[in-house]
Amino acid sequence: MYVKICGLSEPEHVATAVAAGADAIGFVMTRSPRRVTPERAAELAAAVPAHVLTVGVFRGEDPDTVRAAALTSGVRAVQLHGRHPHADFTALKDLGLTLIRAVDAEADLRCGAYDEDLLLVDAPHAGSGLPWDWAAVRGRPTGRWMLAGGLTPANVNEAVAAAEPWGVDVSSGVETAPGVKDPALIKAFLEAVGRDG
Numbered sequence: 001m002y003v004k005i006c007g008l009s010e011p012e013h014v015a016t017a018v019a020a021g022a023d024a025i026g027f028v029m030t031r032s033p034r035r036v037t038p039e040r041a042a043e044l045a046a047a048v049p050a051h052v053l054t055v056g057v058f059r060g061e062d063p064d065t066v067r068a069a070a071l072t073s074g075v076r077a078v079q080l081h082g083r084h085p086h087a088d089f090t091a092l093k094d095l096g097l098t099l100i101r102a103v104d105a106e107a108d109l110r111c112g113a114y115d116e117d118l119l120l121v122d123a124p125h126a127g128s129g130l131p132w133d134w135a136a137v138r139g140r141p142t143g144r145w146m147l148a149g150g151l152t153p154a155n156v157n158e159a160v161a162a163a164e165p166w167g168v169d170v171s172s173g174v175e176t177a178p179g180v181k182d183p184a185l186i187k188a189f190l191e192a193v194g195r196d197g
């Protein structure tokens, strides 16, 4: 199970996620209580070892804005929420970064249909922390896809059993308040999916 911990903004939380076995960590660079500037994301990403994928998260920004933020921050992947057109992914392809298309369950769920490398199937309102009907997507996405939306240490195994994703992604579920990560919850989430650090 591939695991991404998202919405990190403090070095100690990045260190906790890495030490506890995260495969990817995300920095939100769009409107959100978790927003960090590209410069702050660069500081955080600099401490991340090469085996952990650093992801810049965006929603609705134009490709030039995403490109500039990705280059400034040095992230190795970009995650685009908000039903971006295929052309936006094509426009970013030359960066050589991992492209993640983040959609709700009503979108085209074929990973690669927009030239993306990974698909993320999320709740209708990304970053809300609200659980949704994970079982509704079981068997529908193709290729490498992550499940997100309302996952917590307590429910992630139920969600995985319901949807059978390739990976999982969490933000709100490892927080004590919007934008406030809790190291104990980060560790608990990774332990719940079988990571022992």
Ligand SMILES: O=C(O)c1ccccc1N[C@@H]1O[C@H](COP(=O)(O)O)[C@@H](O)[C@H]1O
Pocket: 006, 007, 026, 028, 030, 031, 032, 033, 034, 057, 058, 059, 081, 102, 120, 122, 123, 126, 127, 128, 129, 130, 148, 149, 150, 151, 169, 170, 171, 172, 173
């Ligand atoms: O976290 C946000 O505030 C956010 C804002 C805009 C786009 C995406 C955002 N987060 C993404 O939402 C999922 C996790 O959701 P949850 O909080 O665990 O329910 C993850 O992909 C984040 O990158």
